[in-house]
Amino acid sequence: MSLPKYPQTPVAQALCIIGAILLLLALAMQSRMWLAVFGWQPVAPGGGEYMVALFIGLPLLLLSTLMLVVATASRTRRCKISAMLLVPALTVLAGWVALFLRSRFV
Numbered sequence: 001m002s003l004p005k006y007p008q009t010p011v012a013q014a015l016c017i018i019g020a021i022l023l024l025l026a027l028a029m030q031s032r033m034w035l036a037v038f039g040w041q042p043v044a045p046g047g048g049e050y051m052v053a054l055f056i057g058l059p060l061l062l063l064s065t066l067m068l069v070v071a072t073a074s075r076t077r078r079c080k081i082s083a084m085l086l087v088p089a090l091t092v093l094a095g096w097v098a099l100f101l102r103s104r105f106v
Helices: 010-037 048-073 080-105
Strands: none
Touching: 010 048, 010 080, 048 080
16 A cells, blocks of 8 residues: 555644644754754854754754654554655654763763
8 A cells, every 4th residue: 555645634734734844943943053063063152053952943843753753653644745754853853862862971
């Protein structure tokens, strides 16, 4: 059985759209922090990019991941687009886990 490309029900459409918007906002809020983490941009005095990423970007990422997991968990709501959006959300979430573990053990 093949997955439909786009969400078929209104609930699935809403979950997919809200999850995608929240993911884009989360990535926008975290982009400066990730640039500083990888050394592509100097850290600003006071580390404001870390605060924005931690207190705005991470909650948005968690909400978007939750929405996309709910959108892909049920067979009636599952579609290719929400499953494809779930991959970067889980990848960035894994990056946060690695970042917390690095700061804990280094």
